[in-house]
Amino acid sequence: xxxxxxIATRYLTASKAxxxxxxxxxxxxxxxxxxxxxxxGGLAEFILSRTVGDISHVTITAEDRDPAILISPDGMIxxxxxxxxxxxxxxAEAATFVPLIETVPGVIAxxxxxxxxxxxxxxxxxxxxxxxxxxxxRESAILNLDGYMTQGSARLGAGLIVLxxxxxxxxxxxxxxxxxxxxxxxxxxxxxxxxxxxxxxxxIDASSTYVSLSTARTLxxxxxxxxxIEIKLADLNAADATALRIRALTxxxxxxxxxxxxxxxxxxxxxxxxxxxxxxxxxITIVIGVASALLLSTYRRRPEIGIMRAMGAGRGxxxxxxxxxxxxxxxxxxxxGAALGYLALLPFPSRDAFEVGTLPMDITQGSYGLAITLxxxxxxxxxxxxxxxxxxxxxxxxxxx
Amino acid sequence: MTALLEVxxxxxxxxxxxxxxxxxxxxxxxxxxxxxxxxLGPSGSGKSTLLTILGTxxxxxxxxxxxxxxxxxxxxxxxxxxxxxLHIGFVFQFHNLLPDFTALENVVFPTAVRIGRExxxxxxxxxxxxxxxxxxxxxxxxxxxLSGGQKQRVAVARALMNRPELVLADEPxxxxxxxxxxxxxxxxxxxxxxxxxxxxxSTHDEKIAGLCRRQIVVGDGVVTG
Numbered sequence: 001x002x003x004x005x006x007i008a009t010r011y012l013t014a015s016k017a018x019x020x021x022x023x024x025x026x027x028x029x030x031x032x033x034x035x036x037x038x039x040x041g042g043l044a045e046f047i048l049s050r051t052v053g054d055i056s057h058v059t060i061t062a063e064d065r066d067p068a069i070l071i072s073p074d075g076m077i078x079x080x081x082x083x084x085x086x087x088x089x090x091x092a093e094a095a096t097f098v099p100l101i102e103t104v105p106g107v108i109a110x111x112x113x114x115x116x117x118x119x120x121x122x123x124x125x126x127x128x129x130x131x132x133x134x135x136x137x138r139e140s141a142i143l144n145l146d147g148y149m150t151q152g153s154a155r156l157g158a159g160l161i162v163l164x165x166x167x168x169x170x171x172x173x174x175x176x177x178x179x180x181x182x183x184x185x186x187x188x189x190x191x192x193x194x195x196x197x198x199x200x201x202x203x204i205d206a207s208s209t210y211v212s213l214s215t216a217r218t219l220x221x222x223x224x225x226x227x228x229i230e231i232k233l234a235d236l237n238a239a240d241a242t243a244l245r246i247r248a249l250t251x252x253x254x255x256x257x258x259x260x261x262x263x264x265x266x267x268x269x270x271x272x273x274x275x276x277x278x279x280x281x282x283x284i285t286i287v288i289g290v291a292s293a294l295l296l297s298t299y300r301r302r303p304e305i306g307i308m309r310a311m312g313a314g315r316g317x318x319x320x321x322x323x324x325x326x327x328x329x330x331x332x333x334x335x336x337g338a339a340l341g342y343l344a345l346l347p348f349p350s351r352d353a354f355e356v357g358t359l360p361m362d363i364t365q366g367s368y369g370l371a372i373t374l375x376x377x378x379x380x381x382x383x384x385x386x387x388x389x390x391x392x393x394x395x396x397x398x399x400x401x
Numbered sequence: 402m403t404a405l406l407e408v409x410x411x412x413x414x415x416x417x418x419x420x421x422x423x424x425x426x427x428x429x430x431x432x433x434x435x436x437x438x439x440x441l442g443p444s445g446s447g448k449s450t451l452l453t454i455l456g457t458x459x460x461x462x463x464x465x466x467x468x469x470x471x472x473x474x475x476x477x478x479x480x481x482x483x484x485x486x487l488h489i490g491f492v493f494q495f496h497n498l499l500p501d502f503t504a505l506e507n508v509v510f511p512t513a514v515r516i517g518r519e520x521x522x523x524x525x526x527x528x529x530x531x532x533x534x535x536x537x538x539x540x541x542x543x544x545x546x547l548s549g550g551q552k553q554r555v556a557v558a559r560a561l562m563n564r565p566e567l568v569l570a571d572e573p574x575x576x577x578x579x580x581x582x583x584x585x586x587x588x589x590x591x592x593x594x595x596x597x598x599x600x601x602x603s604t605h606d607e608k609i610a611g612l613c614r615r616q617i618v619v620g621d622g623v624v625t626g
Contacts, residue, residue: 307497396459
């Protein structure tokens with residue numbers, strides 16, 4: 001079929017302007033496909049990083065034990081020991097599990113924490129806050145505290161506290177000032193404000209405080225263990241699978257971030273569906289463009305097709321000539337469109353450096369290979385109808401034209 | 402002489418019902434190997450239809466059509482295409498070359514399309530044929546840039562490329578000036594004499610017909626003389 005390839009190439013090069021326009025049309029379709037892929041993919045990444053990027057991707061929370069029951073020999077429940085409300089459930093063997101979880105593929109950070117509620121007092125001012133005790137050195141394992149610091153340091157130590165800018169403003173706090181934190185367990189501690197952060201998330205900035213794990217132990221009267229373990233993954237889309245693996249490895253109830261995030265997932269899915277529609281329309285445009293151009297070419301070359309048939313060219317040969325033209329147009333248009341798309345995406349900031357006011361394009365999600373492959377397949381499919389029409393040309397009628 | 406092709410009781414109708422037109426009405430004809438025959442007759446007599454059927458580009462409505470001992474009426478499209486490629490050459494009135502190809506590429510087409518590529522042997526034969534046609538200086542010329550006479554000589558060379566037993570020529574000189582027409586006819590006569598290729602030439606020109614050893618006259622869908 002080398003000869004059919006030669007004829008197909010000759011037909012394309014014989015009408016350079018027409019072929020160039022056709023390839024350009026296909027390239028524009030591919031460009032749109034790639035641009036949409038990068039935009040939809042980038043947008044999804046952007047939304048996820050802004051909503052889920054700073055939270056735990058897999059969380060293990062201590063569970064309260066089931067209440068103890070005293071049962072009589074004949075199966076009657078004699079007594080139920082009510083669950084203690086004052087005691088916080090703990091993960092007593094966290095120290096054993098943390099190194100184990102760190103070995104799970106895809107896990108990039110593990111943060112054992114003690115969390116609870118408390119009241120922050122400065123003079124007559126009181127604010128209800130959430131308290132998170134973090135292990136020194138792991139302050140930025142989940143929430144990037146270091147990156148959000150506006151004053152002071154995120155480094156936690158004994159007697160130190162870090163809190164949000166809104167809370168600091170509400171209580172008129174400055175770095176180095178002392179304040180009293182009383183936990184829900186009734187334990188109070190006097191702490192020095194060592195850092196102020198601003199995440200841009202109003203709730204966190206107004207009510208979250210961070211202390212060292214040892215300070216939290218004192219505040220919540222937990223001599224050992226932690227209340228939760230937060231885990232961050234390299235790929236947050238792998239949370240479900242990783243949670244299952246951790247559950248199997250430790251026997252603890254590891255919960256992925258996707259549990260309870262159904263609305264976000266639905267929104268992202270809807271966005272992805274929109275992208276598929278737009279990309280499909282781009283492909284349909286390519287197919288229609290190639291099919292109509294080749295049909296026109298078939299009509300224009302009817303006498304030549306008739307001559308070829310008269311000279312002994314079979315119907316299969318004629319079909320191959322036109323399908324090859326379609327494939328070549330698809331390949332050239334696909335490669336050009338992919339190159340154009342890549343070049344057009346280059347000026348956009350990288351995934352990790354999205355800026356407000358710019359499109360969150362992700363050049364790595366251009367689906368270049370997929371775009372080229374689908375375009376070639378689409379162009380081949382589009383050329384089948386014209387090719388079949390060409391093969392059906394009656395040589396007698398065509399030569400007489 | 403050995404019969405190259407035989408047609409008998411050939412009928413060809415176009416259309417159906419009241420619009421039915423019977424072009425061939427039981428035509429019978431035999432062509433021997435090495436013949437050079439002229440096909441004469443007025444317009445609408447059925448000459449072109451007969452050539453088209455003999456060239457396996459069209460099937461008769463009824464009748465027998467055999468060449469080289471093969472029944473061509475019963476053959477399917479694929480078999481006819483292969484048969485046509487190997488055994489029949491065509492020369493049309495308007496040369497009908499492929500305009501985007503050179504003279505040599507046009508000539509080697511019948512061989513290349515069968516083999517799937519332009520072999521060195523095919524290209525060599527193509528050059529020899531074009532040289533024989535006096536076109537050695539035009540071998541790599543785009544066919545669109547050739548004169549009418551040159552194009553027709555390229556068409557003759559193409560018809561001979563696969564060494565066919567039969568060449569069908571439909572008004573091969575009808576579009577040429579007298580000098581070019583005689584040049585083409587001289588070449589045809591030379592090939593007929595040297596290689597024994599059978600030619601059936603449809604023409605209105607009595608002079609051209611006079612150059613052929615046999616004249617077949619068709620009228621009203623049958624051979625009349």
